[in-house]
Amino acid sequence: MAVLSYALRRLAWTIPTLFGALVVIFFLTQAVPGNAALARVGLSVDPETIAAVKASMGIDQPIPVQFWIYLQNIFHGDLGHSWKTGNEVTFDLAQRIPATIELALLTLIITVPVGVALGVLAATWPGSWLDRTIQGYALLGMGIPVFWLGMMCIFVFYFLLGWVPPPSGRIGILDIAPPYVTGLYTVDSLIAGNLQLFGSVVSRLILPVASLVFVCAAPLVVMVYNIMGVQLRSDHIRAATAAGLPRGEVVRRFALKNIMIPVLTMVAHLSRLLLGGAVLVETVFAWPGVARYAVESMQVADLAPLQAVVLLITGLTIAINLIVDVSYFWIDPRVKVAA
Amino acid sequence: MTTLDQPLATLAAPAARSKPARKRWPLSLTVGVAILIAWVLFTILVPPLIGRSATDVVYGSKLLPPSPLSWFGTDALGRDLLVRTAVAFRYDILVAMTSVLAAAAMGLVLGAIAGTAPEWIDNLLMGITDVISAFPNFVLALAMAAAFSPSPTTLVLSIAIVFMPYYARTTRAAILTEKNKPYADAARAMGLHPIRIVFLHLLPNSVPYTMTLIATDVSGAIMVTAGLSFLGFGVQPPDAEWGLMISEGNSFIISGEWWVSFFPGVAVMSLISAFLLIDLGIRKIQQKF
Numbered sequence: 002m003a004v005l006s007y008a009l010r011r012l013a014w015t016i017p018t019l020f021g022a023l024v025v026i027f028f029l030t031q032a033v034p035g036n037a038a039l040a041r042v043g044l045s046v047d048p049e050t051i052a053a054v055k056a057s058m059g060i061d062q063p064i065p066v067q068f069w070i071y072l073q074n075i076f077h078g079d080l081g082h083s084w085k086t087g088n089e090v091t092f093d094l095a096q097r098i099p100a101t102i103e104l105a106l107l108t109l110i111i112t113v114p115v116g117v118a119l120g121v122l123a124a125t126w127p128g129s130w131l132d133r134t135i136q137g138y139a140l141l142g143m144g145i146p147v148f149w150l151g152m153m154c155i156f157v158f159y160f161l162l163g164w165v166p167p168p169s170g171r172i173g174i175l176d177i178a179p180p181y182v183t184g185l186y187t188v189d190s191l192i193a194g195n196l197q198l199f200g201s202v203v204s205r206l207i208l209p210v211a212s213l214v215f216v217c218a219a220p221l222v223v224m225v226y227n228i229m230g231v232q233l234r235s236d237h238i239r240a241a242t243a244a245g246l247p248r249g250e251v252v253r254r255f256a257l258k259n260i261m262i263p264v265l266t267m268v269a270h271l272s273r274l275l276l277g278g279a280v281l282v283e284t285v286f287a288w289p290g291v292a293r294y295a296v297e298s299m300q301v302a303d304l305a306p307l308q309a310v311v312l313l314i315t316g317l318t319i320a321i322n323l324i325v326d327v328s329y330f331w332i333d334p335r336v337k338v339a340a
Numbered sequence: 341m342t343t344l345d346q347p348l349a350t351l352a353a354p355a356a357r358s359k360p361a362r363k364r365w366p367l368s369l370t371v372g373v374a375i376l377i378a379w380v381l382f383t384i385l386v387p388p389l390i391g392r393s394a395t396d397v398v399y400g401s402k403l404l405p406p407s408p409l410s411w412f413g414t415d416a417l418g419r420d421l422l423v424r425t426a427v428a429f430r431y432d433i434l435v436a437m438t439s440v441l442a443a444a445a446m447g448l449v450l451g452a453i454a455g456t457a458p459e460w461i462d463n464l465l466m467g468i469t470d471v472i473s474a475f476p477n478f479v480l481a482l483a484m485a486a487a488f489s490p491s492p493t494t495l496v497l498s499i500a501i502v503f504m505p506y507y508a509r510t511t512r513a514a515i516l517t518e519k520n521k522p523y524a525d526a527a528r529a530m531g532l533h534p535i536r537i538v539f540l541h542l543l544p545n546s547v548p549y550t551m552t553l554i555a556t557d558v559s560g561a562i563m564v565t566a567g568l569s570f571l572g573f574g575v576q577p578p579d580a581e582w583g584l585m586i587s588e589g590n591s592f593i594i595s596g597e598w599w600v601s602f603f604p605g606v607a608v609m610s611l612i613s614a615f616l617l618i619d620l621g622i623r624k625i626q627q628k629f
Contacts, residue, residue: 021471025480029487144612146563148570149586149605152593160596167594277478281567285590296571299486311483315475 008327015319022315023075027068029311030304075312081305085298090309094291098313099184100171101290104282105275106185107206108213112271116218117264120225124233125252135222142219148281151212155285158208165204168286176201209286213278217271221264228263232256262333269325276314369621375614379429386426394427394580395419403592406599413599415588425603428580432611435492435575436561439499440554446500447507448543448550454508455515456538466512469505477502481564485573495574499561506557507550514546555619559612566608582608 055061062070074081080090123135158164166173171186176198179189187206190199232238233256241251280292287293295310387393398418406413412421454465472480484498518524519542527537566583568574575581577588582604589600 017467018470018474021467022474025471025475026483029483140613140616141609143616144559144609146566146570146583146586146605146608148567149601149608152586152590152601153598153605156593156596156598160594160598273476277476277567280478280482281570284571296482299482300572307483307486311475311479314479318476319474 004327004330007330008323011323011326015323019316019319022319023072023312024068026308026311026315027071030308031064031067071308080309080312083298083303083306085301085303085306090305093294093306094309094313097289097291097294099186100288101279101283101292103171103185103187103206104209104213104288104290105272105279107187107210108217108275109268109272111210111214112217112221112275113264113268115214116221117225117260119218120222121229121252121257121260123222124226124229125248127230136226139219139222139226142215143223145216146281147212147216147278148285150215151209151282151285154208154212165208166201168205168208170287170289171202171205172198173201173205205286209282209288212285213275213282216278217275220274221267221271224267225260225264228260229256232259262329265325265328265332269322272321273318276318366621366624368617368624372614372617372619372621375610375617379433379611379614383426383429387423390420390423392420392423394424395578396423403597403600405597412603415585415600416592421585421599421603424580424585425582425607428582428585428604429607429611431575431579431581432562432565432608435495435499435565436558439496439565440503440557440561442496442500443503443557444507444550444554447504447509448511448547450504450508451511451513451550452515452538452543452546455512456519456534456542462512465508469508472501473505475502477560478564478567482568482571482573485568490573490576492575495565495568498568499564502564503557503561506553510550511543511546514549515542518542518545555615555622559615559619562608562612562615 052061078091080094082088083090083093086093119135119138123132126132155168159167172178179186179193179195179198182189182192186202187199190196190202233252238251238255241255242248246254276292279290280296282288283290283293284296291310291313295307298304298306392398396419398414398420401410401414401418403416404410404414410420410422412425414420415424450465450469454462457465475483481498481502484501485494488494515538524537524542527541528534532541565574565581566586569581569583570587572587575584577584585604586601586608589597589602589604592598592600
């Protein structure tokens with residue numbers, strides 16, 4: 002019961018934040034350069050046409066009215082109309098969300114164990130060559146621009162070695178997408194029993210996912226290293242060591258449990274880093290996800306997709322934070338007492 | 341004689357006496373600063389030594405691979421990439437440092453106001469920082485940079501706003517502790533104006549708490565600058581900026597002209613690593629004392 006009431010209270014907290022985010026998104030997209038109507042019909046049209054287009058887009062209304070309409074539409078599940086693709090934004094998003102989810106989910110699934118493992122290894126044997134190598138990687142991973150890493154991977158693994166197909170999206174031009182079940186091509190192609198397609202899908206996922214993992218795991222390694230270092234110097238670990246338990250056992254059975262809470266917090270932070278990085282990676286790999294959709298519409302001042310994608314990403318971030326906060330209850334019995 | 345000299349002597353060199361190791365500078369700080377100095381020299385010396393500017397186009401020298409004639413090669417317009425990489429340093433460091441300083445300045449002022457003003461103002465300001473933190477950094481900076489016409493000012497402001505919440509929060513927290521200390525009571529007892537107390541007494545004492553992240557944030561700001569320019573919402577052509585230069589090489593990477601993007605990318609990495617190393621070094625020094 003305590004969990005539920007805490008979750009509800011925490012949920013109530015997110016409402017003002019979400020509203021604030023909506024205000025920010027709305028005003029940012031209102032300020033996009035170039036009159037949206039002009040951008041749509043071109044410069045050389047008569048004023049009446051422009052007025053008509055403005056009216057049809059709803060941008061002849063005063064801004065507060067526009068905001069009110071915008072809010073109403075969102076709560077009706079209407080995210081507007083993209084004049085670039087000619088579709089409803091919800092329709093476009095539905096097509097692109099699985100691509101981004103596949104990329105982000107795979108990255109997260111690989112990043113967390115890799116980052117934790119490297120951080121723990123380095124902290125367990127501080128000063129060793131392993132520690133130094135991992136520290137070096139962490140420094141590199143935090144300093145490398147993910148889009149540049151992706152490009153260099155394309156150069157080495159596609160151009161030089163020819164191990165992967167060219168960066169042209171989720172499947173090759175001759176491949177046919179698997180029947181829709183989850184929207185994730187890796188899963189769907191397996192369900193369809195099409196191993197050849199599965200291979201093609203995986204070969205196109207490797208580089209973008211690897212680039213994102215390389216960049217996202219680095220801050221996780223640093224954080225795990227720091228808290229693990231503190232853990233290993235704590236009294237209960239010293240007691241366990243003094244009792245004659247082997248190092249590996251001490252780390253696995255005593256220290257690892259205690260670092261899970263900060264790791265969980267870090268996962269929330271990582272998802273923000275990941276979603277930001279996805280914007281860049283999707284651009285480099287011509288990945289047909291939501292981030293690329295937003296960037297492409299931004300470039301032609303198409304407002305609705307931009308509004309929708311920023312809202313989607315921010316909503317997702319807020320949701321992840323909420324889930325992480327609430328899940329402390331399940332992991333750490335001490336939180337229950339405090340609440 | 342000794343009664344006077346002794347305390348002074350112990351004050352002057354307590355650290356140096358106890359352990360010789362304490363006097364050593366952390367290696368990471370030395371390396372970080374060395375990289376920075378190297379970049380400053382590089383950006384000053386390279387253009388006059390090569391004798392070309394960052395935007396000079398040499399006809400008949402498009403997309404030349406690195407060679408003794410042009411060490412980093414040339415780009416699709418025939419511009420020398422060595423000069424462009426060297427000159428771009430100025431843009432990146434300037435944008436990153438001004439935006440982080442602006443973020444810190446905004447955060448200090450907002451935090452000081454939030455820490456001392458009536459509760460509703462405090463709640464409002466902290467609410468605003470919460471909303472800003474709700475966005476992933478890069479996505480918000482991108483949305484802001486795209487919303488206004490592209491210019492260095494837009495770029496700096498977008499990045500500054502994204503990095504501001506941390507400074508506002510820590511300043512507010514520091515002010516809340518500082519304002520209950522005896523010196524603050526003394527200042528109030530002297531009848532000083534509250535605004536004067538906040539900005540001349542409390543704020544200077546709060547600054548050290550808030551500055552711990554500044555080097556890390558500069559490295560983050562370099563990354564955001566490069567990322568925004570890469571997508572076309574930051575520095576505009578024909579200026580030389582690393583992210584922009586990487587994007588100019590994006591279409592050539594599948595045909596194997598790696599050098600257009602390679603060198604600017606290495607440059608970004610080296611500068612970010614320099615700031616991360618400086619941050620690491622400062623932390624080590626702080627831990628020792």
